[in-house]
Amino acid sequence: MFHDSYMVTALVAGTGIALACGLVGYFIVLRAQVFTGDALSHVAFTGALAALAFGIDLRVGLFVGCVLIAVLFGALGRRGRADDVVIGNVFAWILGLGVFFMTLYTTNQSGSANSSGNQTVNVLFGSILGISSGQALTALLIGVGVSLVVLSIARPLLFATLDEAVAAARGVPVRLLGYAFLVLIGVTAGEASQAVGSMLLLGLLAAPAGTALLVTDRPFVGLAVSAVLAVFDVWFGLTLSYFVPNTPTSFWIMTVATAAYAAAVAYSRISQRRSPRAAAATDAA
């Protein structure tokens, strides 16, 4: 399997992206900002198609779109968190804009409707097996960079997440952290959608994090579990797609991630039933 160079590049890129997604995703789930991540993955779609329609580099569209809208969400909400109705409205329209750019792009390329259709599919579902080694290195670097930033602000961000008022009173710059975190989500979304597609980015953000949250209550253990799980999902998914030919990689990555999550749900159900006191506590909450 490692003899094929495209598998190695896919593994390199996948590791960087998964690491960033696992760490960022844990905070996204903890801060109940999954909908923001969801919205940004659709923004990525519009950004990419806008870039394609205007004939500029796809990555420019992805990063500019994701980071700008992420900051906009912060500006529209209080303390750098947006209300879900505002998010819903903004991103429903941005999706509409995406359709506009898609028509623009497909009509401009009238001669090759098939190739533009394939480009659209790539934007939606990714092509981790088709990226170059240079792109893989960029993905790894960005992934590691995002992970380092997350780890360096993890403590204050956790404080601000769990008890915003107290954190603010203790002098933690809650608002600034909120914005910084949104920019991190934007960068992660922009990078990850190149590899796993704007549609499956959400799964990589939420599934390992949701699993970690079900397995442990301790935040830093959870953070580690989430990151490790994300990397594992990608590796295992890639391996499966290698041995089962003609199936999309994204599907296998998500299948592994979903299976892990389902197992965690079952585990938490069973352990709840075993200890009635814990169950009563969660029911009361």
Added chain:
Amino acid sequence: MNPGFTWNIITDVQWMWSLPSMVNAFRAGLAVALLAGVIGWFMVLRRQSFAGHSIAVTGFPGAAAAVYLGLSATLGYFGFCIGSALVIALLSRGSGTGVGERAHSSALIAVVQAFALALGAVFLDLYGGFLSSTSAFLFGNFLGITSEDVLTLTLVAVVVLLVMLLIGRRLLFASIDPAVAAARGVSVRTLNVVFLVLLGATVAEVSKFTGSLLVFALLVMPAATAQVLTARTGLSLLLTVVIGVLVTWFGLAWAYFGNQATGFTITSLAFACYVLAYAAKSARRHSFRPEVA
């Protein structure tokens, strides 16, 4: 076929409605706006936009799978949308709206959505690429509607709205104050399940026209606009439906004369309404309290 826009509105409308598919699109638009408006109003009130969006997205692999297997797309839409609604409703803890429960339930919703999309990618692959029907699953096809489609749409709308009429009062109570409602003997959890199933049926039906990605716009935008404008329940519901119908109709006309995708025109008009309502509200608030800058 498309004569272009003139400033003589009456001849424009006559031209447009001389096509049976356009007339059907306007009829369907009315029913869609009514159905999506009422369900969307409760969805916005209950802060379940994310669930609504995810359930809508799961319709896409449903339709793709059904067409691949040689079944009708409608069956796929309904099966997957209602199925995912049930999974989300039954697996989330409690009512799914509490502070700690929010993190868990939103992770669950995200996993359901992402897995459904991954399945969609498989069926796309089996299908052999990005065919025009795939584009229709995602972005809708408002212009190929037959009279039969309108009939089934109306039927689904009547059934869903009847159920809403039956549970509306209790659902409103449970949405605004779940704790008090539960104490008064309203079964909040069951209502949540019933509502999500209705939401699933609605998006399944509406997706046939708007596509899986844009059904969400019709659910959330008119309702959010109306709730910004007024706090009174009845008026707000009425406004939602009126805004929804107008936006859909004007969007259809714009798409027809401007050669744009309906997804773009309808969402743009609806978004403009929302922004205007928001601006009007904050302007009024400022004029009432000029000392607060």
